[in-house]
Amino acid sequence: MQLFYTPDITPNVSEYFLSEEESKxxxxxxxxxxxxxxxxxxxxxxxxxxxxxxxxxxxxILQINSVTTDYNKRNHYLHIAIAPTxxxxxxxxxxxxxxxxxxxxxxxxxxxxxxxxxxKVERLDKxxxxxxxxxxxxxxxxxxxxxxxxxxxxxxIDGQKFIAHCIxxxxxxxxxxxEKNGRYLILIGPEGDFSPAEVDAALQSGYKAIxxxxxxxxxxxxxxxxxFEANFLNR
Amino acid sequence: MQLFYTPDITPNVSEYFLSEEESKxxxxxxxxxxxxxxxxxxxxxxxxxxxxxxxxxxxxILQINSVTTDYNKRNHYLHIAIAPTxxxxxxxxxxxxxxxxxxxxxxxxxxxxxxxxxxKVERLDKxxxxxxxxxxxxxxxxxxxxxxxxxxxxxxIDGQKFIAHCIxxxxxxxxxxxEKNGRYLILIGPEGDFSPAEVDAALQSGYKAIxxxxxxxxxxxxxxxxxFEANFLNR
Numbered sequence: 001m002q003l004f005y006t007p008d009i010t011p012n013v014s015e016y017f018l019s020e021e022e023s024k025x026x027x028x029x030x031x032x033x034x035x036x037x038x039x040x041x042x043x044x045x046x047x048x049x050x051x052x053x054x055x056x057x058x059x060x061i062l063q064i065n066s067v068t069t070d071y072n073k074r075n076h077y078l079h080i081a082i083a084p085t086x087x088x089x090x091x092x093x094x095x096x097x098x099x100x101x102x103x104x105x106x107x108x109x110x111x112x113x114x115x116x117x118x119x120k121v122e123r124l125d126k127x128x129x130x131x132x133x134x135x136x137x138x139x140x141x142x143x144x145x146x147x148x149x150x151x152x153x154x155x156x157i158d159g160q161k162f163i164a165h166c167i168x169x170x171x172x173x174x175x176x177x178x179e180k181n182g183r184y185l186i187l188i189g190p191e192g193d194f195s196p197a198e199v200d201a202a203l204q205s206g207y208k209a210i211x212x213x214x215x216x217x218x219x220x221x222x223x224x225x226x227x228f229e230a231n232f233l234n235r
Numbered sequence: 236m237q238l239f240y241t242p243d244i245t246p247n248v249s250e251y252f253l254s255e256e257e258s259k260x261x262x263x264x265x266x267x268x269x270x271x272x273x274x275x276x277x278x279x280x281x282x283x284x285x286x287x288x289x290x291x292x293x294x295x296i297l298q299i300n301s302v303t304t305d306y307n308k309r310n311h312y313l314h315i316a317i318a319p320t321x322x323x324x325x326x327x328x329x330x331x332x333x334x335x336x337x338x339x340x341x342x343x344x345x346x347x348x349x350x351x352x353x354x355k356v357e358r359l360d361k362x363x364x365x366x367x368x369x370x371x372x373x374x375x376x377x378x379x380x381x382x383x384x385x386x387x388x389x390x391x392i393d394g395q396k397f398i399a400h401c402i403x404x405x406x407x408x409x410x411x412x413x414e415k416n417g418r419y420l421i422l423i424g425p426e427g428d429f430s431p432a433e434v435d436a437a438l439q440s441g442y443k444a445i446x447x448x449x450x451x452x453x454x455x456x457x458x459x460x461x462x463f464e465a466n467f468l469n470r
Binding site for chain 1: 307328332335336337369370371372408410448449450451452453456459460463464466467470
C-alpha cells in the first residue's frame, strides 16, 4: 500500500491534488495508475483512503473514498526534551525509534555541557516524517527548535515534569510516579549529564528527578528508554 | 577512568600484562603512567581495579588491587534471536543498544524472507565489546553465528520461548506471560515478517506468540522493544 504524507489536506474534501514532487514519485517512480489505491496521512490524526483519478505525472488527482479522524489516537501525551548529541546520527535514530514506539513532542535543549550547540530542525523533521510513513502513524510528532536549558525550564508546561540525571540523589522511577493517561515532559541530558546547577534549577521549577534503571545509558538510549517506559506504562 | 576488556584474565592473579595493542593504546595514546588506575572487565562478570606498575608501551604490567566477581549480575537471562536486517547498520545499533540496556545472548537467524543471508560475527562482536566498555558491563553478551530458522528452532533451549510476529492471531504480551527471574528466548522476524509456515513451526516447537504493542515496528525496533520489556518486567 502506497502512503503519502499530505499535511495540507482537509477532512471534508472529495478530491486532492498531489504536489508536483509527489505526483512525479507516484506516477513515474511507483508507476501508479488510474484506480490504484493510496493512503494519505495528514499528521493531525487524519487517515484517508483514496484512489488515483487522474494519473498526471505533475498534478495527480486523487479521489478520497474514506476518512478516519483521530486514527490510533494516543491515550497520553509524551514530550521529551533532549540535548542534541555530538554525533547527530544518534539523535536521528532516537527520533526515528521514538516515532515508531510513540511520542508526541520533542524539544531540543542546549545545556551547559552540550558539545553541540545547534541542530538543523528541517533535516531532523524529515526523519520523523519518514518514520510516521513507515510505521503508519497519522499524528506527526512536533519537533521544536533548540533553546537553552535555562530558557526551556522557564516555559509553562502542564502535566508531570521529570528530569533524568545521573547524579547520586533521591530519585523515583516512572513506574512509581506517572499518572496513567497523563501529559509528561521528560528532560534528558547531554553526554556528560546535566550540571548540578541545572538539576537544582529543574527541581526548583517543579521537575521530579527520575531514574531509568541501573544501566549506564548513552543520551539517546536514555531518551528511548524513557519513551519506552512512558508508553509501556500507558498500555 | 580507563577501562580495558581483558577476557583472558583470571580472578586469582596479582599481575596482568596488557596485550601489545592495548599496551600501545594505554601508554602512547592515553599516556597512562606508573600508578595510573585502570579498570579491567573479563566479560564473565569479573571487574578488576588495577594500576600501572610498568608503563611499557608494548608490554604494560598492571598490578591488580581488587577483584569483584559477578559484577552487576543480572536476575534473568535474555536471549534474542533476530534475522539480520538488509541494512547492517540497523542490526549494529540494535546490538549496541541491547548491550547497554541488558541482554545475555543474541542469535542470528536466516529466515525464509531474509534478504540478508549472512553477517560477519567478528565485526558485530566488536560493537558489543565497545558497548560493554562504554556502559561498564562485566558480562559480555554472547553472539552466535547465523543459522537457518529451521535449524535454530530445533535446538534444545530451556526457559520460556516466544515468537513475535505480525500475523493476525491469538497473542499474549510479555507482561502477561513472562515469569520473573526466568530465562527467555524471543524470536524476532525479518523485514516482511516470518512466513506463516515458520510461525506454525515455532508454535509446534513450543514457542508462544507475543505482541509487542500496537505500533508497527521495524525489525531492530521490535527486538529492542522486546529487550526493554523483558528487562523492565524484571526490575
